[in-house]
Amino acid sequence: MTAPAARDRGGQDAQTRRTVWVALAANLVICVAKAVGGVVTGSPALLSEAAHSIADSLNEVFLLASLKRSRRPADARHPFGYGMERFFWSLLAAVGIFVTGGCFSVFQGVEAFRSGGSAPREGYVIGLAVLALALAAEGASLGRALFQVRRAARAGGRGMVAEIRAGHDPALRTVLAEDGTACAGVLLAIAGISLHMVTGEIAYEATASVLIGVLLGYVAYVLGRAARVQLIGEAATPEVQREVRAFLDRQPEIDTVPALLTMRLAPGSVMVAARVDLTPGYDSETVENAMVRIRREVSGRWPELDQVFLDVTDAAATRRDTASRPSRPS
Known part of the structure; x- marks a missing residue:
């Protein structure tokens, strides 16, 4: 916290x-x-x-x-x-x-x-x-x-x-x-x-x-x-979830946000776990600094979101992987 x-x-x-x-x-x-x-x-x-x-x-x-x-x-x-x-x-x-x-x-x-x-x-x-x-x-x-x-x-x-x-x-x-x-x-x-x-x-x-x-x-x-x-695990309000997702979508380093999960850990304490696909072209140091900045800004904008975890993937690699999978026969 x-x-x-x-x-x-x-x-x-x-x-x-x-x-x-x-x-x-x-x-x-x-x-x-x-x-x-x-x-x-x-x-x-x-x-x-x-x-x-x-x-x-x-x-x-x-x-x-x-x-x-x-x-x-x-x-x-x-x-x-x-x-x-x-x-x-x-x-x-x-x-x-x-x-x-x-x-x-x-x-x-x-x-x-x-x-x-x-x-x-x-x-x-x-x-x-x-x-x-x-x-x-x-x-x-x-x-x-x-x-x-x-x-x-x-x-x-x-x-x-x-x-x-x-x-x-x-x-x-x-x-x-x-x-x-x-x-x-x-x-x-x-x-x-x-x-x-x-x-x-x-x-x-x-x-x-x-x-x-x-x-x-x-x-x-x-x-x-x-x-x-x-x-049993209550999520943050839908309004907060929408705001956080919109904030992540606006970040230039993030291409898409395939998943965003939240859970209340205590009064005034909520965990956020998001899977984010990165925009291609950024080096590893830039990505690392961006993730630190994003986590800090999320906790600053929404103080109760004090546990922020970002699962980072490469958007281009994800698309290539998806395209290389054989399609299922109809």
């Missing part, structure tokens, strides 16, 4: 680390409040939200581990570094959201449907107060994550929606999804408890618990699918 790119990546990692720490602190506080409130009131929606916060807290520990482990330098066994650790731990976080949060929430809702029950008015007040505190804490954490997304969007010259969809940093993407889902889950729990308090029907609160579980399951699926795509 080039020095400017490494410094930029390090700065983004520091921002992400702070965002994860803010999310972890918020979740630990509201996890205790939800758990105590859920046990005191017997509220299934509140217990579901406590399970949600436990899942989020564990996942943030995973994300902090991924941020530390992915920064290890490349070695003989891992020549491209450990950047893909981010994607692996993001996948574990998705599994944690589904198992710890989603399944427990659905279970709590089903149990509430089966057992029925109610709580004294004081219990409802406690539950709503705890959820109000949780909404404030989750909202603050979500605001921090959105602030970082906005900064990244400005740096990349695109809108916030486009930045969120790009989602190259799995740790930030996971925190953003967790906090957004947490706010939605708290609102569902507030609605369920309020309707239970007004009507005396626990079905409303049980339904809210099940909906929280379904929401967590869907978010876990989306995060897991994104992590899977990155783990």
Whole structure:
């Protein structure tokens, strides 16, 4: 990785680390409040939200581990570094959201449907107060994550929606999804408890618990699918690929670009491997200097393309070889 790119990546990692720490602190506080409130009131929606916060807290520990482990330098066994650790731990976080949060929430809702029950008015007040505190804490954490997304969007010259969809940093993407889902889950729990308090029907609160579980399951699926795509080798965006190919085609030393492959190695790190046919007439020293210049310019124009490999062939020799091959009988 080039020095400017490494410094930029390090700065983004520091921002992400702070965002994860803010999310972890918020979740630990509201996890205790939800758990105590859920046990005191017997509220299934509140217990579901406590399970949600436990899942989020564990996942943030995973994300902090991924941020530390992915920064290890490349070695003989891992020549491209450990950047893909981010994607692996993001996948574990998705599994944690589904198992710890989603399944427990659905279970709590089903149990509430089966057992029925109610709580004294004081219990409802406690539950709503705890959820109000949780909404404030989750909202603050979500605001921090959105602030970082906005900064990244400005740096990349695109809108916030486009930045969120790009989602190259799995740790930030996971925190953003967790906090957004947490706010939605708290609102569902507030609605369920309020309707239970007004009507005396626990079905409303049980339904809210099940909906929280379904929401967590869907978010876990989306995060897991994104992590899977990155783990098995995600290419650079089609726009970047077109720009790089056009840049290579404009170079006077390059005749054609028969193949161009890219793969994301880590957030902010992409490998480019291109087979280029050279224009005839250049001596070996000129070609060597040209390849060094081209690699440097590619990394300079697109800082995330920090691993550039050019497989050089002679265009004239390639044409002669093709022409000398016997044609297949029709």
